[in-house]
Amino acid sequence: MPNSDCPVCRTADIVCGKWTLLVIRDLAEGTARFCELERSLEGISPRTLSLRLRALEEEGIVARETFPEVPPRVEYALTEKGRALVPIIDSMRAYGNEWLGATGSCAEAPEPVVAAA
Secondary structure, three states: OOOOOOOOHHHHHHHHHOOHHHHHHHHOOEEEHHHHHHHHOOOOOHHHHHHHHHHHOOOEEEEEEEEEEOOOEEEEEEEEEHHHHHHHHHHHHHHHHHHHHOOOOOOOOOOOOOOOO
């Protein structure tokens, strides 16, 4: 593989997949469940989200915690290695604001709907 020792190429191999940076952006806010990420990342299919989370977990960027409950609860969070990517997200946010005129909030998920008891 050409440039296999280039730090930029190695980092790009991990974070440049479609949706990957947005998953990291959302997890930078704290732990999240699969359904919360799915709601926040409007347009992502459950299969794609699952694949992205699994790939990030394999790279040591995301930690998956399963709770022994019924129904099962799974939460995802950034590891230390994953949190080291947050400055890239912050730089992209600043670039988008300054150079692209993108002034919207990019990490706000819709409010969850709570069923009345």
